[in-house]
Amino acid sequence: MDPVYKTDENSTADAAALLAPLPTPQLQEYFNKLITSRGCNEIEVKHNGTTGKGVYASSEFQENELILKDEILVGIQHSSNKMDCLVCSFCFRFVGSIEKQIGRKLYFKNLGLSGCCDGDSSSGSEEDEDNGNEEQCGGSSSSHHTLPKGVVSSLMSGELTLPLTDKFPLPSPLSCPGGCQEAFYCSESCAEADWESSHSLLCTGERSESISREALGDFIRHANDTNDIFVLAAKAIAFTILRYRKLKAAHVNKKAKQSEPNQSLLLEAWKPVSLGYKRRWWDCIALPDDVDPSDEGAFRMQIKNLAYTSLELLKSAIFDKECEALFSLEIYGNIIGMFELNNLDLVVASPVEDYFLYIDDLPDAEKEEAEEVTRPFLDALGDEYSDCCQGTAFFPLQSCMNHSCCPNAKAFKREEDRDGQAVIIALRRISKNEEVTISYIDEELPYKERQTLLADYGFSCKCSKCVEDSSSV
Numbered sequence: 001m002d003p004v005y006k007t008d009e010n011s012t013a014d015a016a017a018l019l020a021p022l023p024t025p026q027l028q029e030y031f032n033k034l035i036t037s038r039g040c041n042e043i044e045v046k047h048n049g050t051t052g053k054g055v056y057a058s059s060e061f062q063e064n065e066l067i068l069k070d071e072i073l074v075g076i077q078h079s080s081n082k083m084d085c086l087v088c089s090f091c092f093r094f095v096g097s098i099e100k101q102i103g104r105k106l107y108f109k110n111l112g113l114s115g116c117c118d119g120d121s122s123s124g125s126e127e128d129e130d131n132g133n134e135e136q137c138g139g140s141s142s143s144h145h146t147l148p149k150g151v152v153s154s155l156m157s158g159e160l161t162l163p164l165t166d167k168f169p170l171p172s173p174l175s176c177p178g179g180c181q182e183a184f185y186c187s188e189s190c191a192e193a194d195w196e197s198s199h200s201l202l203c204t205g206e207r208s209e210s211i212s213r214e215a216l217g218d219f220i221r222h223a224n225d226t227n228d229i230f231v232l233a234a235k236a237i238a239f240t241i242l243r244y245r246k247l248k249a250a251h252v253n254k255k256a257k258q259s260e261p262n263q264s265l266l267l268e269a270w271k272p273v274s275l276g277y278k279r280r281w282w283d284c285i286a287l288p289d290d291v292d293p294s295d296e297g298a299f300r301m302q303i304k305n306l307a308y309t310s311l312e313l314l315k316s317a318i319f320d321k322e323c324e325a326l327f328s329l330e331i332y333g334n335i336i337g338m339f340e341l342n343n344l345d346l347v348v349a350s351p352v353e354d355y356f357l358y359i360d361d362l363p364d365a366e367k368e369e370a371e372e373v374t375r376p377f378l379d380a381l382g383d384e385y386s387d388c389c390q391g392t393a394f395f396p397l398q399s400c401m402n403h404s405c406c407p408n409a410k411a412f413k414r415e416e417d418r419d420g421q422a423v424i425i426a427l428r429r430i431s432k433n434e435e436v437t438i439s440y441i442d443e444e445l446p447y448k449e450r451q452t453l454l455a456d457y458g459f460s461c462k463c464s465k466c467v468e469d470s471s472s473v
């Protein structure tokens with residue numbers, strides 16, 4: 001029943017080297033560079049004995065002041081969300097037009113593929129077009145007003161325009177230069193950056209640099225059917241391989257007399273990802289409510305087997321002998337665990353929501369005129385008109401921020417923040433040398449519930465609010 005995890009036999013030592021904690025001076029240097037590159041020089045990453053890394057203010061912040069804008073290292077839009085929002089595959093900005101966004105959404109809704117399965121973003125059953133979803137959802141969508149197919153397709157094609165959408169211009173989507181028809185971009189620069197970061201290895205198009213496009217397709221289908229976090233883990237691995245190749249090329253160019261061992265270049269390439277991992281996925285994943293505690297061992301083994309299957313598919317697609325250690329189950333488990341254990345939600349608000357709110361806010365006469373056209377579309381969309389782009393991403397600096405139930409900062413999207421970057425704003429005055437904290441959960445919940453949720457992140461909170469609450473329980 002249990003597969004033999006043969007990959008680990010060869011590369012256990014190499015994998016252990018990748019998982020070893022970095023020496024503090026190296027860490028410090030890495031974070032200092034990162035902070036400079038983000039242009040947020042009023043913070044620093046420091047280590048303390050109890051909570052490990054933390055972010056500290058190196059000068060004073062006022063309430064509502066911007067503390068940090070952190071860029072995504074690797075991120076994905078959830079596969080189930082792809083039918084709700086068309087976004088740039090690199091920066092997650094909405095692309096196309098308001099009409100195209102609405103048309104696409106209604107098209108998938110009419111097919112019964114969108115909007116009916118909310119709640120479980122990781123189940124990828126949308127891919128199975130013949131599994132009877134259409135019937136299940138036909139009932140619920142007919143309670144809204146379904147629009148004729150012709151109207152929906154002319155919205156998508158751009159033949160039909162809605163009033164005042166010129167106030168909400170979106171960049172035209174560029175197709176992937178690799179020819180996959182799956183990735184779209186807001187700009188040439190995003191297409192290029194994604195290609196260089198990971199997509200050249202993970203593209204299923206004809207210019208793909210993977211070893212087998214067929215295997216890659218199998219890997220992606222498996223991830224969509226089980227857990228789309230596997231795609232994010234694959235991005236982290238592809239990112240490291242491509243970084244390794246770049247470092248190696250630069251190294252050769254320098255004509256170094258004695259070539260550096262490949263292992264140390266791999267360690268250097270792996271550094272950005274290495275700072276996020278904590279524990280293996282199958283060890284840290286919370287036991288679902290419907291699994292009996294006595295079956296915990298079997299459940300964790302099943303999760304490990306799932307990761308093993310996914311990894312074998314990925315190896316067939318992008319294996320690189322020089323980076324063999326990255327393909328050990330130990331590393332794969334730690335990368336997936338890192339995405340499960342960190343506070344990594346990616347959210348971008350929808351311009352479609354803004355558009356309908358704008359129409360609703362117009363002066364009476366104009367509003368009436370516009371709504372005559374827009375009303376049927378809003379009715380057809382129902383509550384889903386405001387669906388945002390949702391995904392998971394790793395933000396290297398934000399992920400260093402510790403949790404508090406009485407935080408002094410929060411992740412917040414301002415009017416101008418239209419992409420997947422993480423924006424951290426001060427909630428109150430923060431003095432110099434104070435630690436910057438955010439809340440990973442809804443901090444208004446009662447003490448016990450907070451502690452349960454935080455246990456999923458692998459710690460028990462001892463913030464001032466928790467200390468106070470625990471003494472009164």
Ligand SMILES: [Zn+2]
Nearest residue numbers: 088091186190
């Ligand atoms: Zn973009």
Ligand SMILES: [Zn+2]
Nearest residue numbers: 176178180203
């Ligand atoms: Zn592509």
Ligand SMILES: [Zn+2]
Nearest residue numbers: 405461463466
């Ligand atoms: Zn707390």
